[in-house]
Amino acid sequence: MTVVRLLGPPHLVGSAPPPGRGRKPWALLALLLCSTGPVPRSRVIDLLFPDAADPQAALRWTLSQARRAVGDAVRIGGDPLGREVADGVHVDVLDVLAGRAPVGWPLGEATLPLLEGAEPDVAEFGVWLHGRRRDLAVAGARLQRTHRARRFSPAGRGAVRDLVRIGEQVMDAGAARDGTAILAGAVRRARALGDDAVLAEALAHYGRGYVHAVASTDPGAAAALREADRLATRDGLADVAALARRELGFVATATGDQAGARRQLDRADAAAAGRPEAEAGVAYGRGFALVDTLASAGAVAELDRAVALTEAADRPRAAAAAYAMRGRARLQRDEDEQAADDVARARALVAELDWTPLRPWVEFLHGEVLLRAGRAAEAETVFADARTLAEVLDDACWIALTGRGLASARARRGDPAGAAAALRGTRDTLVAAADVCCWIELHIRDALCAVTAAFDEPAAFAESRVLADRAERAGLGEFAVRAARHRARLGDRDAAREQQARAGRYDNPALLRT
Incomplete structure (x- = not known):
């Protein structure tokens, strides 16, 4: 052997x-x-x-x-x-x-x-x-x-809730797998306790932690959220039900199931009614789900509401996430100055809170803002630092996004072939990694189309068609418009007409630009 x-x-x-x-x-x-x-x-x-x-x-x-x-x-x-x-x-x-x-x-x-x-x-x-x-x-x-078949010791309700709190603190410090292991232990102890209310809480927090920090499409985490929803609904635990449904909406969005996301978020909204903190979470989820769809302006409006509710409730972590996501939505709409303001606010909050797991995301957005301002060298440094932290955190989504940012900066600095090779590597790794949000894959393919067009038109054409197909299947039609624009810029007149026809259905003026 x-x-x-x-x-x-x-x-x-x-x-x-x-x-x-x-x-x-x-x-x-x-x-x-x-x-x-x-x-x-x-x-x-x-x-x-x-x-x-x-x-x-x-x-x-x-x-x-x-x-x-x-x-x-x-x-x-x-x-x-x-x-x-x-x-x-x-x-x-x-x-x-x-x-x-x-x-x-x-x-x-x-x-x-x-x-x-x-x-x-x-x-x-x-x-x-x-x-x-x-x-x-x-x-x-x-x-x-x-x-070694070591049994865990019995635990009461207070001990289980303490484990949930500790697990989330560990995750907030950047140790996602350690934190989710503690939350999984809380679920096991809650089951042994036989208290369905405590079990619903533990399941909801475990599921939320896992899908955000480890694998957004993990079937075990989604099953935990569904069980939490079922138990909370049966026992009238509105806050837990709102949390579980909201996170099921996130999972649906991450996997490209837009109809499923809307259903879960509508259910979450019903459970959250009259609870500002829970309502803020649902508004954030809706904003995330609407970016890159027919309702881009609706995404900004939902995130406006999320920002207002989190600030009124004095929830700085939720506010940082809402500012960052609104910045992303505004970048997609070419609202660069407003996006820069949102990203600056998110960065300030993340620094104040020392919130390590969110830093690669907000720094990626900061790099995008710098690229839009023509500051490619500065952007490359920001992306590189964010990539290093993403790798330490072992977060596949952040690793992929920061890789896209580095390649885009590299292209701006005169190396489109090297940038395309890096993007293809990231794309190919993504296809094999089921736990990366589908919109991130589309962002990378979009960037690859733009970069490759500078030196390999047939490859850019081929990639744009894959982008359009995957965008349609994921319900993120803005990327199909962007795919048509890539082909139009390469001289395809039919694609130019397609871009204008498709863009007319959306409320994002950035899509009309040739």
Whole structure:
């Protein structure tokens, strides 16, 4: 039996292929094995060879050494780079991430640091490694608890609610997976307690935390929200019902189910009636759902209401989120000055609150504002810093958005081909990652159309058609108008007429611009 060990000092157990040389081959293996899908070669180069004179050659050499290190146990290759574990081979990090009992390695080593003593001296990879070590340590501890059959102690209502509060505090500090693990523990204890009111609260907060910070389309989190709604509705818990329904609306929006989002938000509105804080949350959800649809101005109006309600209720976190989302809506409408004001307010609140998880999002928006003002170099710096933080937080949505921002800045600074390659890498990774909001994918495809048009018209045409198709299926028709505009700018007269005809159905004047 062959076992690939990456927890602790990396090595192979049960086989003796010729040894690879250096630390970067093991780092490359760790990157591929700990990722949910193929990794673009450009991303590997950014993390492992940012200063190499010939990064492509450095990557080829490292690939050859990685293959020597594991022999036939793990096959790696392709573009983007993928990996395939051979039959009968076990990998410690895959066991930990899947939550399954170790095979061929001791359970007691499930919490050893990834690549212990074999870390390459590259700052960019160090940031990625820090985040992965944190996630694996949490998953390893959970695996040990599960397979040692340790029972949790009984808890009363107050203790369960304390766990919910602590879990949310941990999430607010930027440790999403740690926080959701605590919230999951609160759900388990609430079930053991047999108190449906407390269980509904725990389920709603767990579901909200998970879909916002870990995976927006996770079926387990959505099921928790549906159960919370059912219990809260039955027991007359209006605040909990409003929260669960609002978050189910968010999930529907994230997955492109606009009709489902409207239904859930209407139900949330009914439960929130007369409760300003809950009404603010529903208004925010509606604003988020309406951006990029037929009702762009309606999105701004809903977010106006969310801002007013959160400020009146003295809820600065909710206000920061509402300002940021209104800034996004205004950027889509080319209302740049108003968007800049919203983003500045959101940034000020996030800094005052030291709210780490929201910072990549508001900094991405700040970078967009800078790009609109022609300050590409400053924007690139802002995007790069936001990307680093997004990677530490391991937030797929923020990683994708900041990658789009970096590529857009790169194009503005005279490298459209390099920007397009980076966008294609981000796009391809997104297609494999089911937990990224669909509107983010469309934003990346939109940017790719614009960048590619500068040097590869056939590719831009092809990408614009994919953009239009996916926009229609997701119910985000503004992107279909933008796709037609891309083709019109490339000389397609039919597309120019299509753009004007489509844009006339929307209340966004930015879509009429040629």
